[in-house]
Amino acid sequence: MTLEITPEQGGQRLGSGAMFDRIADRYDLLNRIISLGIDGSWRRKTVRALGLGDDAHVLDVATGTADLALEIAGHAPSAHIVGLDPSEGMLAVGRKKVDRAGLTDRVSLVVGDAMSLPFEDATFDAITIAFGIRNVPDRPKGLEEMLRVTKPGGTLAILELSEPEGGVMGSLAKMHVHTIVPFVGGLLSGSQEYRYLQRSIAAFPPADQFGQIMHKAGWEVERIEPLTFGVAHLYVGRKPA
Numbered sequence: 620m621t622l623e624i625t626p627e628q629g630g631q632r633l634g635s636g637a638m639f640d641r642i643a644d645r646y647d648l649l650n651r652i653i654s655l656g657i658d659g660s661w662r663r664k665t666v667r668a669l670g671l672g673d674d675a676h677v678l679d680v681a682t683g684t685a686d687l688a689l690e691i692a693g694h695a696p697s698a699h700i701v702g703l704d705p706s707e708g709m710l711a712v713g714r715k716k717v718d719r720a721g722l723t724d725r726v727s728l729v730v731g732d733a734m735s736l737p738f739e740d741a742t743f744d745a746i747t748i749a750f751g752i753r754n755v756p757d758r759p760k761g762l763e764e765m766l767r768v769t770k771p772g773g774t775l776a777i778l779e780l781s782e783p784e785g786g787v788m789g790s791l792a793k794m795h796v797h798t799i800v801p802f803v804g805g806l807l808s809g810s811q812e813y814r815y816l817q818r819s820i821a822a823f824p825p826a827d828q829f830g831q832i833m834h835k836a837g838w839e840v841e842r843i844e845p846l847t848f849g850v851a852h853l854y855v856g857r858k859p860a
């Protein structure tokens with residue numbers, strides 16, 4: 620299933636690297652405010668789900684400003700991490716953070732697309748992608764590429780936003796996603812881009828359907844876990860040994 624959102628902004632697809640180039644400098648601040656800081660705990664959970672050995676070789680797809688890549692580096696002290704993203708602007712912000720953390724020997728950031736990963740088969744012990752799979756136009760192809768570059772028995776952890784569940788807290792979360800997020804995002808970024816967030820969440824398949832897409836792409840789906848009243852889901856898969 621692909622995202623049915625019409626191109627805007629000079630014909631460039633919303634959610635592409637070009638869109639993220641435009642908001643790269645404000646992305647981290649917007650992310651913290653919009654997620655009310657909860658994204659940090661979701662990221663930690665995502666990294667723990669990988670069960671990494673200390674010296675693991677990990678690929679973080681759609682790495683953006685490298686928050687998850689840095690989280691992995693902190694969690695597994697000898698791990699080597701490659702962060703990949705099509706947005707040079709996001710990677711430039713990420714590179715400064717990697718420099719500041721003194722991690723240039725273990726974290727490298729490269730330009731690339733999830734649908735055509737520039738790596739040999741069976742290169743990585745684990746793959747992560749946080750808030751990124753939503754933006755990949757051909758998700759099955761992206762998932763197949765991730766499978767190809769993972770070693771047999773290796774893990775995949777996908778963190779992605781979703782439509783919150785019902786109930787009082789779910790309804791409050793829904794209101795946050797549908798009204799406050801685009802309002803605050805639009806105000807702070809001075810652009811329309813953050814409306815894309817709300818619309819792309821609504822266009823993303825329900826968690827069980829996305830699990831089936833992972834399965835069809837060849838992943839053994841080990842766990843699908845709703846986070847914070849279903850505002851996000853963690854999907855954990857394994858490449859058959």
Ligand SMILES: C[S@@+](CC[C@H](N)C(=O)[O-])C[C@H]1O[C@@H](n2cnc3c(N)ncnc32)[C@H](O)[C@@H]1O
Binds near residue numbers: 686733749754756
């Ligand atoms: C919402 S940001 C997430 C960044 C980061 N993973 C995080 O957790 O903050 C989505 C990222 O997906 C990237 N992206 C868009 N299209 C992509 C594609 N086809 N392949 C890989 N990444 C893509 C964007 O450039 C952007 O950096």
